[in-house]
Amino acid sequence: xxxxxxxxxxxxxxxxxxxxxxxxxxxxxxxxxxxxxxxxxxxxxxxxxxxxxxxxxxxxxxxxxxxxxxxxxxxxxxxxxxxxxxxxxxxxx
Amino acid sequence: xxxxxxxxxxxxxxxxxxxxxxxxxxxxxxxxxxxxxxxxxxxxxxxxxxxxxxxxxxxxxxxxxxxxxxxxxxxxxxxxxxxxxxxxxxxxxxxxxxxxxxxxxxxxxxxxxxxxxxxxxxxxxxxxxxxxxxxxxxxxxxxxxxxxxxxxxxxxxxxxxxxxxxxxxxxxxxxxxxxxxxxxxxxxxxxxxxxxxxxxxxxxxxxxxx
Amino acid sequence: xxxxxxxxxxxxxxxxxxxxxxxxxxxxxxxxxxxxxxxxxxxxxxxxxxxxxxxxxxxxxxxxxxxx
Numbered sequence: 621x622x623x624x625x626x627x628x629x630x631x632x633x634x635x636x637x638x639x640x641x642x643x644x645x646x647x648x649x650x651x652x653x654x655x656x657x658x659x660x661x662x663x664x665x666x667x668x669x670x671x672x673x674x675x676x677x678x679x680x681x682x683x684x685x686x687x688x689x690x691x692x693x694x695x696x697x698x699x700x701x702x703x704x705x706x707x708x709x710x711x712x713x
Numbered sequence: 714x715x716x717x718x719x720x721x722x723x724x725x726x727x728x729x730x731x732x733x734x735x736x737x738x739x740x741x742x743x744x745x746x747x748x749x750x751x752x753x754x755x756x757x758x759x760x761x762x763x764x765x766x767x768x769x770x771x772x773x774x775x776x777x778x779x780x781x782x783x784x785x786x787x788x789x790x791x792x793x794x795x796x797x798x799x800x801x802x803x804x805x806x807x808x809x810x811x812x813x814x815x816x817x818x819x820x821x822x823x824x825x826x827x828x829x830x831x832x833x834x835x836x837x838x839x840x841x842x843x844x845x846x847x848x849x850x851x852x853x854x855x856x857x858x859x860x861x862x863x864x865x866x867x868x869x870x871x872x873x874x875x876x877x878x879x880x881x882x883x884x885x886x887x888x889x890x891x892x893x894x895x896x897x898x899x900x901x902x903x904x905x906x907x908x909x910x911x912x913x914x915x916x917x918x919x920x921x922x923x
Numbered sequence: 924x925x926x927x928x929x930x931x932x933x934x935x936x937x938x939x940x941x942x943x944x945x946x947x948x949x950x951x952x953x954x955x956x957x958x959x960x961x962x963x964x965x966x967x968x969x970x971x972x973x974x975x976x977x978x979x980x981x982x983x984x985x986x987x988x989x990x991x
Contacts, residue, residue, distance in 0.1 A: 629720065634962040637722065640777060641881065641971045645954065647769040648888035655956050682717040700719055701787035706726035709870075711963035723966065843949070861982050870967075873979065877969025880977055887951020898944065 626707035628673045634711065635666035715776070722780040723874045727791040727867040732806035735792035736822060737862055739809075741875070742785045743819025743827035746851040752778035754832035754848060758841040764896050767838060767889040771845075774882050781875055786817045788871060839897070842890040846883055853879040934958065936974025 642659040649655065670680060679685030679694050687693055698705035741747045755775030762768055793806065793815055801810050808824060819827035832848075835841055856876035863869045934957035941950050957974060965971040968978075 630724075631962070633720065633722075633724065634966045637966050638959070638962065638971050640722070641965065642959075644770070644773060644777075644881065644885050645956075645972070647773060648766050648885055648892065649954070649956070650766070652956055658959065678719065680719050682719075684716055694719075700721045701725070701783065701790055703726050703728075703791055706721065706724040708726060709724060709963065709966060846949075846951075857979050857982075860979060874966075874969040876979060877976065881970050881972075881975050884951060884954060884975060887949075888953055890949070890951065891953065894944075894948065 625673075625677050627710070628669060628676070630707055630710055632666060632669045632673055633709075635662055635669060638662050639666060715779075721784055721787065722777070723784060723871050725784055725787040725791060725871050727788065727865070729865055729867065730792060730795045730800060731804075731865065731868075732793045732796045732800055733804035734863065734865075734868065735789045736804075736806055736809055738785060738792070738859060738868075738872075739789050739817075739820060740822035741852070741855060741859070742782065742789060742817065744821035744825075744855075745831045746848065746855045747819075747821075747827075747831075748778050748782040748785055748852075749819055749827060750831040751775075751848055751852065752782060753829065754834065755845065757832070757834040758845070761834070761836050762838045762841065762889075762893070764838075764889070764892040766892040767842065770885050770889040774885065777878070777882075781878065784871055784875065788868060789817055790815075792868070838893045839890070842886055842893060845886045846890070849879045849883040849886065853883075936972070 639659065639662050642655060642662065645655060646652065646659060674680055674685055678696060679687060682694070685694075700706075743749050752775050755771045755778065759768055759771035759775065762771055796804075796806065796815070801807055809820075812818070812824075821827075833841070833844055835844070853876055856872055856879065860869060860872055860876070863872065935955070936957045937952040937954055939952065941952050943950060954972070954974065957972075959965065959971040960968060960973060960976075968976045970976055
């Protein structure tokens with residue numbers, strides 16, 4: 621992966637996706653302690669990566685993330701639908 | 714209430730322009746088995762479903778479908794944004810172009826504009842979940858037909874991802890259905906008494922007989 | 924029997940058997956947790972659950988719907 625921004629976003633996308641899929645499982649298996657534990661682990665890790673991304677690059681969430689001081693950087697390019705925003709998936713199998 | 718997250722669920726980065734393919738994939742944006750119909754269907758049905766499991770499932774899958782809508786819009790835009798007039802004419806994109814230019818408009822591959830007639834919200838939790846399971850299968854089929862038309866791995870990877878999500882969602886709706894069936898079978902439910910006309914005696918209980 | 928093929932140590936990723944309680948009803952077996960994929964494989968597969976991963980095999984180019 622050629623830059624730090626892409627590699628952090630890549631990692632966050634993976635962790636957030638695992639959270640999405642485990643979340644759907646837990647909706648219909650609300651008493652599965654083993655999976656709740658995994659879900660919580662992933663949420664915790666994703667939170668750290670999200671913090672890292674927002675600190676170094678850009679706010680992620682509308683009306684949840686703080687802005688940079690002098691310019692409201694929420695509006696900054698690139699937006700997620702553009703080629704430039706995206707990256708090729710990498711990481712260990 | 715929703716919070717927008719400024720990233721895609723799965724990255725979309727397409728190098729090669731292909732307006733013909735863009736027009737086909739648009740059907741998953743605003744077509745009969747597309748992501749917009751899916752999202753509206755589940756987010757509408759959630760108001761009148763019964764078990765906590767089914768409410769959460771409809772709410773969260775309806776939300777995930779919005780992320781899929783965004784991915785499809787991104788794919789269509791990236792496939793068409795750099796098309797020149799020659800490509801637009803030669804690849805059958807001209808009929809779309811005269812109505813929408815290079816804008817992303819919710820319509821099917823054959824140009825039919827999106828309509829809420831693609832979905833139902835029946836007020837019956839069992840009926841709704843059967844529809845949802847069928848909808849996931851129809852979307853899966855559509856993704857398979859689209860994959861048959863695609864050679865570009867930049868396009869195929871996100872399409873494969875979206876297809877697999879249909880399979881997972883089917884499973885979750887199936888499980889939600891089980892909770893609804895159990896709930897409606899349970900003793901908490903009202904038992905509808907046998908109507909009087911089914912009794913054998915001649916006095917049927919109506920005002921006239923009395 | 925569908926499979927445990929994607930799961931480690933022959934774990935069967937669904938409840939078995941299902942006991943129907945009525946006619947005229949569809950039943951999907953509840954999933955049972957066996958294992959999950961790692962980070963990259965989850966995203967690339969479109970699910971964290973090996974038991975739910977059912978990839979598509981593309982149809983032959985000369986054949987619209989014959990399955991060859």
